[in-house]
Amino acid sequence: MSSVPHRFSARRFPQALAAQALDEALASGGDTPVLAISGLQGSGKSTLAAQVVELAQARGLRAAALSIDDVYLTRAERQRLAGRVHPLLATRGPPGTHDLPLALATLDAARGGRPFALPRFDKLADERVAQAQWQQVQRLDLLVFEGWFLGTPPETDDALRAPLNALERDADADGTWRRWCNQALADGYPALWQRCDRLWFLQPPGFSVVPNWRWQQEQALQQAAPGRTGMNRAQVERFVQFYERVSRQALRCLPGIADRSIALDAQRRVL
Template sequence: MSSVPHRFSARRFPPALAAQALDEALATGQPVPVLAISGLQGSGKSTLAAQVVELARTRGLRAAALSIDDVYLTRAQRQRLADRIHPLLATRGPPGTHDLPLALATLDAACSGQAFALPRFDKLADERVPEAQWERIDSLDLLVFEGWFLGTPAETDDALREPLNALERDADPEGTWRRWCNQALADHYPALWRHFDRLWFLQPPGFSVVPHWRWQQEQGLQQAAPGRTGMNRAQVERFVQFYERVSRQALRCLPDIADRIVVLDAQRRVS
């Protein structure tokens, strides 16, 4: 595993970094390589994914990006989980709140050269975009798949005993929710990870930067859709606690798993 010594502005990564990601993906020799970009909330995954896709297209390649956030379960599906297993499962984010059959079918179709549609999720509405509005893809030369915990393994049972934050302490004192999510991560997500031909990890200095980064992301979402309601700062602070446990596991494990590590500072500059 190796770090990438570049600098980038607050909004875009340096072109050389995107070129390196593209070249490494294409060098795998797969007919339709899947470049996975993993990184905690607000780290710039979607920005880098978009740059790689843009660069690929300038080279005459057919490329598209998909986020694991685009394959969340619908609100109704999550509510059924909340009613049956634990109330916290109504909130999107942790392992177990994704439609993995949809994700796997999308990746399988992309890698086999079939026509397919790219799923999309509306975060402000907290609901999947209707399928009729998904982009239709005839075939691809490259798929960039990005997500906040791609490649992360499950924790041990012992690690789940004590609550990690106020959310777990107050809303999951018996550990039912965190154990269920961890079991989903252990049982169902490795099948998704096996589709990756190359895994990059955007590594922040620690979890402490995530609430601020996610708040910046939320502000961007709201600015892009004036008049629509999103989360306020306090709601974002609580929301990131749903992600904290698996995020910390990613920080511990992904440096030893990823094919390449991009080390970020608190301002998201690559160092």
């Protein structure tokens, strides 16, 4: 059963690390444990998730991977949110732009050993893949759930006052967007984090590596789909600003929250 979608392929991690992640997840006690892999954009989350799934399958286990990116709201839903709350919410990524009921239902079905379908999102089209094309899963022994801010707590109100980058300064001067996203992170996402039996954090040296990592990711997406339009370098530079605030919060908090933090260098090598 192939359960890992085609994504950007970063440097593979040591196989012993993938084995350790698998063993820890399986030892967590759940009938179908959920291993959460958190890490900023381009850090190799999907690569490690794929390795863990492959290793589990090699042991005869039924395993699949799901990304939090696969449960984004549809484009129409984000457009409605943008009209109702703030124009920046048309852009996928920050807390509040995910379909949390879908995410919770998917994780609950996996943990409960029930049949379900794996949601998928087409990033080049900026749209959720039609449900008829989702992979049907009967029962799993392990679900690997990966995402760029899994486990991250909200910021304080004081931390939200000053703009963090040009996007916030120019498009969110009064802070409406960042406050709304932070409140969404506080209200809706803890229930999702609680469904995860183990949390691993791929820890980069700092946020400064993310624009380049995300550009490499974008190039790989476009190379895998010739003729389809994606983002250029300038658009990627702006795009990562949507993620910067929560990414920096993840860097501050997740080393003290995650069950295990894996320090990476700028080339994604394990330190």
